[in-house]
Amino acid sequence: DADVTQTPRNRITKTGKRIMLECSQTKGHDRMYWYRQDPGLGLRLIYYSFDVKDINKGEISDGYSVSRQAQAKFSLSLESAIPNQTALYFCATSGPGPRGNQDEQYFGPGTRLTVT
Amino acid sequence: GQQLNQSPQSMFIQEGEDVSMNCTSSSIFNTWLWYKQDPGEGPVLLIALYKAGELTSNGRLTAQFGITRKDSFLNISASIPSDVGIYFCAGQLTGSARQLTFGSGTQLTVLP
Numbered sequence: 001d002a003d004v005t006q007t008p009r010n011r012i013t014k015t016g017k018r019i020m021l022e023c024s025q026t027k028g029h030d031r032m033y034w035y036r037q038d039p040g041l042g043l044r045l046i047y048y049s050f051d052v053k054d055i056n057k058g059e060i061s062d063g064y065s066v067s068r069q070a071q072a073k074f075s076l077s078l079e080s081a082i083p084n085q086t087a088l089y090f091c092a093t094s095g096p097g098p099r100g101n102q103d104e105q106y107f108g109p110g111t112r113l114t115v116t
Numbered sequence: 117g118q119q120l121n122q123s124p125q126s127m128f129i130q131e132g133e134d135v136s137m138n139c140t141s142s143s144i145f146n147t148w149l150w151y152k153q154d155p156g157e158g159p160v161l162l163i164a165l166y167k168a169g170e171l172t173s174n175g176r177l178t179a180q181f182g183i184t185r186k187d188s189f190l191n192i193s194a195s196i197p198s199d200v201g202i203y204f205c206a207g208q209l210t211g212s213a214r215q216l217t218f219g220s221g222t223q224l225t226v227l228p
Contacts, residue, residue: 107160
């Protein structure tokens with residue numbers, strides 16, 4: 001079974017609708033992240049959470065909100081979707097690498113969101 | 117914020133050839149990571165580099181962490197069709213943030 005799962009995998013929604021993307025992990029990691037991927041732009045960080053009580057804005061948080069319901073669950077919401085939020089969305093978790101301090105991030109399979 | 121310049125943007129190579137791609141940064145990073153993304157999937161970690169000058173291999177993949185801590189390269193030897201995909205570099209700072217900054221990716225196509 002996958003360590004990081006995302007639902008839904010694909011979603012088409014209309015402008016102005018509220019939508020939630022969900023992420024679950026079984027890696028036991030405290031840190032979780034939401035990224036957005038657009039063609040030619042790589043991955044950009046939306047929000048990240050270091051534990052259930054710690055939520056931080058990333059590079060492009062405007063128009064998004066998150067909820068860390070449990071260590072294993074981190075959801076991303078678009079309160080009022082707009083067409084330029086059409087993108088691939090990835091959840092990631094991170095934990096210590098083999099040398100202790102540095103983290104290695106592991107990604108879910110992604111959600112393809114289209115806002116019409 | 118930090119910016120990573122990844123090159124080339126795309127590559128078309130013959131099966132069996134070696135491949136090299138690199139990332140440069142205007143900032144110093146403490147960790148460099150290389151990921152591969154297959155179509156419809158999330159990025160998968162290939163190699164992690166933690167120390168300036170470090171050279172690490174993973175099968176046919178070799179990556180190095182530049183001495184200046186501002187660059188890294190990834191080499192793939194004897195390419196095969198399943199090497200097709202997008203390769204991303206990512207730099208990470210230590211400290212409480214631990215955020216990754218990603219390059220824009222190198223799209224690799226392997227021709228039979």
